Amino acid sequence: MAKILISDKLSPAAVAIFERRGLEVDFKPGLAPAELRAIIGNYDGLAVRSATKVTREVLDAAPKLRVVGRAGIGVDNVDVTSATARGVVVMNTPYGNAITTAEHAIAMMFALARQLPDASTSTKAGKWEKNRFMGVELFGKTLGLIGCGNIGSIVADRAVGLKMKVVAFDPFLSEKRAVELGVEKVELEELFSRADFLTLHTPLTEQTKNILSRENIAKLRRGVRIINCARGGLVDEAALYDALKSGHVAGAALDVFETEPATDSPLFALENVICTPHLGAATAEAQENVALQVADQMADFLLSGAVSNAINMPSVTAEEAPRLKPYMELARLLGGMAGQLTAAGGDAIRAIRVEYEGHAAELNHKPLTAAALAGVLTPLMGAVNMVNAPVVARERGIDVAETTHERSGEYQTLLRVTVRTDRQERALEGTLIANDKPRLVAIKGISVEADFAPHMLYVTNHDKPGFIGRFGMVLADAGVNIATFHLGRAAAGGDAICLVSLDAPLPDAVLAEVRALPLVVQAQKLAF
Ligand SMILES: NC(=O)C1=CN([C@@H]2O[C@H](COP(=O)(O)OP(=O)(O)OC[C@H]3O[C@@H](n4cnc5c(N)ncnc54)[C@H](O)[C@@H]3O)[C@@H](O)[C@H]2O)C=CC1
Numbered sequence: 001m002a003k004i005l006i007s008d009k010l011s012p013a014a015v016a017i018f019e020r021r022g023l024e025v026d027f028k029p030g031l032a033p034a035e036l037r038a039i040i041g042n043y044d045g046l047a048v049r050s051a052t053k054v055t056r057e058v059l060d061a062a063p064k065l066r067v068v069g070r071a072g073i074g075v076d077n078v079d080v081t082s083a084t085a086r087g088v089v090v091m092n093t094p095y096g097n098a099i100t101t102a103e104h105a106i107a108m109m110f111a112l113a114r115q116l117p118d119a120s121t122s123t124k125a126g127k128w129e130k131n132r133f134m135g136v137e138l139f140g141k142t143l144g145l146i147g148c149g150n151i152g153s154i155v156a157d158r159a160v161g162l163k164m165k166v167v168a169f170d171p172f173l174s175e176k177r178a179v180e181l182g183v184e185k186v187e188l189e190e191l192f193s194r195a196d197f198l199t200l201h202t203p204l205t206e207q208t209k210n211i212l213s214r215e216n217i218a219k220l221r222r223g224v225r226i227i228n229c230a231r232g233g234l235v236d237e238a239a240l241y242d243a244l245k246s247g248h249v250a251g252a253a254l255d256v257f258e259t260e261p262a263t264d265s266p267l268f269a270l271e272n273v274i275c276t277p278h279l280g281a282a283t284a285e286a287q288e289n290v291a292l293q294v295a296d297q298m299a300d301f302l303l304s305g306a307v308s309n310a311i312n313m314p315s316v317t318a319e320e321a322p323r324l325k326p327y328m329e330l331a332r333l334l335g336g337m338a339g340q341l342t343a344a345g346g347d348a349i350r351a352i353r354v355e356y357e358g359h360a361a362e363l364n365h366k367p368l369t370a371a372a373l374a375g376v377l378t379p380l381m382g383a384v385n386m387v388n389a390p391v392v393a394r395e396r397g398i399d400v401a402e403t404t405h406e407r408s409g410e411y412q413t414l415l416r417v418t419v420r421t422d423r424q425e426r427a428l429e430g431t432l433i434a435n436d437k438p439r440l441v442a443i444k445g446i447s448v449e450a451d452f453a454p455h456m457l458y459v460t461n462h463d464k465p466g467f468i469g470r471f472g473m474v475l476a477d478a479g480v481n482i483a484t485f486h487l488g489r490a491a492a493g494g495d496a497i498c499l500v501s502l503d504a505p506l507p508d509a510v511l512a513e514v515r516a517l518p519l520v521v522q523a524q525k526l527a528f
């Protein structure tokens with residue numbers, strides 16, 4: 001039974017879902033990094049919010065781990081590159097807390113406009129400072145939105161409802177979508193010069209880091225108010241401090257900080273700064289949403305292979321998963337055979353092509369291609385799976401292509417995996433027969449119908465009399481039992497292929513004898 005560790009404060013709903021789906025779950029929020037490293041080796045899945053840092057060291061200590069589920073949006077607390085390299089799927093829950101976070105940004109904007117936290121503190125202290133807390137209206141003001149994805153769009157919608165003018169900078173925002181949202185798509189410089197309020201809703205990436213740098217803060221309209229409910233690191237905090245002190249920036253509302261937990265910051269001393277401790281997603285509704293979603297997604301993946309909202313793997317819906325499963329196995333086996341034969345030749349792979357014919361052409365190909373790549377690359381590189389195979393192929397400069405065709409031959413459904421090296425191109429074809437069983441149907445264009453078996457021997461030979469008798473004798477003399485025997489040839493007297501399955505692995509000495517037989521061109525053990 002797969003085992004899950006929840007290492008952050010997730011809603012108890014997550015535990016209930018895992019248990020209901022038949023998974024074993026340990027709820028241990030607040031583990032220190034060393035404690036996490038000490039126990040993570042026991043788990044197949046790790047569910048986190050933002051407190052747990054899923055570092056390379058944690059992943060190194062987790063040989064069984066198959067999936068990290070982030071109950072939330074930002075995955076900057078997960079080393080996705082290392083997870084991918086180790087074949088661990090990383091999933092998030094992209095929509096579950098978006099409304100809540102957008103509402104927090106709007107709340108922060110109101111709080112800034114009317115200085116609500118200070119006004120509340122002062123009133124509770126019995127001061128009644130009516131003249132001190134003169135605010136500004138939001139009506140008619142321009143809101144500059146940096147990042148107009150899920151959360152940014154909701155913020156835009158609410159701001160439009162407040163009769164604000166919204167200008168948005170987002171390289172991936174289409175004009176059509178901008179019109180739908182009622183926002184004006186602008187360049188960053190224009191946004192800087194027009195925004196009365198500025199709110200950030202991008203992930204923290206190399207491109208967005210310090211997007212409000214000292215230089216850019218200087219370009220902002222004097223008296224601007226800044227809201228950051230996305231990530232610390234988008235704003236240069238030292239530069240923001242100086243701009244708030246000088247009055248260039250009239251106020252800032254910060255939910256996120258360069259270093260978290262932020263327990264000490266010069267910004268805390270400023271009156272025109274409002275802070276919350278990364279509360280953007282902190283509502284009962286959002287936490288319930290993300291906990292339910294992450295638990296279901298992780299359980300789906302571990303139990304059926306369905307993949308939703310993965311950062312590092314193509315999606316497979318719960319409906320598709322059972323249909324794709326036998327095809328994934330077929331793709332892995334065809335790839336595995338091609339990989340083993342290529343590894344034996346010692347040549348570098350230049351290209352891998354995966355073709356889908358007939359019924360197979362109608363399937364979601366991305367995960368199948370990933371399975372075929374994993375099959376090809378594992379014999380050459382070891383421990384490659386569907387998650388890291390596309391990355392490994394790209395890093396090795398291997399050209400990957402996938403194509404679909406209408407049915408052209410006798411098989412209703414067919415997969416063809418072709419591996420090209422500098423010396424040769426080798427294509428393997430397979431289909432699914434009764435009960436979705438994978439079956440090899442051709443090698444290098446030569447028809448050879450065979451099941452995949454744990455121990456096999458692949459021989460290419462010249463199609464001349466005498467080969468089969470001598471070959472059978474070598475195996476018989478060595479006490480090797482042949483379970484199945486399949487032959488195919490390009491043309492009478494031409495190139496021929498012999499594929500046998502064996503009850504046990506073939507001893508190397510017997511393989512050497514087979515290779516030494518007259519008419520044998522190549523002999524190679526295969527294992528599946
Ligand atoms: N404070 C909190 O508790 C929470 C914070 N967040 C943060 O909010 C961020 C945004 O979340 P979503 O809207 O759901 O993500 P999203 O992926 O739907 O939207 C992000 C948008 O940023 C845009 N973008 C990317 N690079 C950009 C750039 N260089 N300049 C301008 N725009 C750029 C993208 O095109 C995309 O439209 C998350 O990445 C996360 O860091 C999310 C949830 C809660």
Ligand SMILES: O=C(O)CCC(=O)C(=O)O
Nearest residue numbers: 049050072073074281282
């Ligand atoms: O889990 C949380 O409270 C943080 C949420 C967040 O930052 C995110 O979803 O990106």
